[in-house]
Amino acid sequence: MSLFFPPASATSSPSSPCIRVCRIDADGLCRGCLRTGDEIARWSRLDEGERRRLMETVLADRARERFRFLEQLREHDRVSGVLHPLRDPPGGDGWNRSELDDLLPREASLAEAAVLVGLVPRDAGTQVLLTRRTDALRHHGGQVSFPGGRVERDDAGVLGAALRESQEEIALAAAQVAPLGYLDPFLTISGFRVTPVVAAIDPDYVPRPHPDEVAEVFEVPFDFLMSAGHLHQVEMEFRGRRRSVLEYDWPGQRIWGATAAILYNLRRRLEEGA
The missing domain is CATH 3.90.79.10 (Nucleoside Triphosphate Pyrophosphohydrolase)
Known part of the structure; x- marks a missing residue:
């Protein structure tokens, strides 16, 4: 089940989980994209494959943990x-x-x-x-x-x-x-x-x-x-x-x-x- 991160097309901009709700909560994660401050800071330095892997594994796991009811x-x-x-x-x-x-x-x-x-x-x-x-x-x-x-x-x-x-x-x-x-x-x-x-x-x-x-x-x-x-x-x-x-x-x-x-x-x- 894909939670938030649709595949990027060949003509799209670099993959990003940002949904324009940018606020770091008490758990250290952005309320919108679930990245840490460090992950946000180094995102532009990652290649497209690294971005996709993080979105499909680490961030998807965080989303499932935060929104268990979505299942x-x-x-x-x-x-x-x-x-x-x-x-x-x-x-x-x-x-x-x-x-x-x-x-x-x-x-x-x-x-x-x-x-x-x-x-x-x-x-x-x-x-x-x-x-x-x-x-x-x-x-x-x-x-x-x-x-x-x-x-x-x-x-x-x-x-x-x-x-x-x-x-x-x-x-x-x-x-x-x-x-x-x-x-x-x-x-x-x-x-x-x-x-x-x-x-x-x-x-x-x-x-x-x-x-x-x-x-x-x-x-x-x-x-x-x-x-x-x-x-x-x-x-x-x-x-x-x-x-x-x-x-x-x-x-x-x-x-x-x-x-x-x-x-x-x-x-x-x-x-x-x-």
């Missing part, structure tokens, strides 16, 4: 194989840009945001972690969403933002998150370019939602959300026009809009195998 994720290889790699976040417009042509001016400046699409391995099957936002929030109050938010200046890119927001909103520690890769960016009518980070989550994690932001944390079976039969288009009025949005028929929660569209993007990538 329980049955869909690991299938999901990881269709995501954008962690070392190369996707660029460009959101995949739904054409749907917003009359809502977002092409010259509009979009704010960067990130969300965490968490997959929780359970004995009964993999679950997807979702939250319901508090009703009092100014934006999207009461809606079902993934943990996440705006990318701040001090964040280590979209991955760093997704990890920070998950910690702040639902007390999900970075040590309980094994990032797998990125889905395609998605644009929102509120002017955000959202990059979804797909990750495995330690099944021992106990949610502690921030009372000012999150009303509830719950799980929905992965297989249910990846089934085309459970996703529907519904019509709604917005800015004087009838528009179609996606919605799941999950009992007790309305999973719709951007959250449903991000899950749809994952399903389509799995169906297409890329």
Whole structure:
């Protein structure tokens, strides 16, 4: 099982496990790539074969030790194989840009945001972690969403933002998150370019939602959300026009809009195998 380090192609840059989350933790390892400070310092002096050997043996062993719960994720290889790699976040417009042509001016400046699409391995099957936002929030109050938010200046890119927001909103520690890769960016009518980070989550994690932001944390079976039969288009009025949005028929929660569209993007990538 390949954890984080896909093979380098003949035309790619020198192999590196760096995923742009660069912080040395108390155990002396970088939180993102699991290298020691010394290994990072001498990486540029290694030849390509030495880099690959270290990534496929030493760093892979460290990843397995740190994220033991990842071995329980049955869909690991299938999901990881269709995501954008962690070392190369996707660029460009959101995949739904054409749907917003009359809502977002092409010259509009979009704010960067990130969300965490968490997959929780359970004995009964993999679950997807979702939250319901508090009703009092100014934006999207009461809606079902993934943990996440705006990318701040001090964040280590979209991955760093997704990890920070998950910690702040639902007390999900970075040590309980094994990032797998990125889905395609998605644009929102509120002017955000959202990059979804797909990750495995330690099944021992106990949610502690921030009372000012999150009303509830719950799980929905992965297989249910990846089934085309459970996703529907519904019509709604917005800015004087009838528009179609996606919605799941999950009992007790309305999973719709951007959250449903991000899950749809994952399903389509799995169906297409890329």
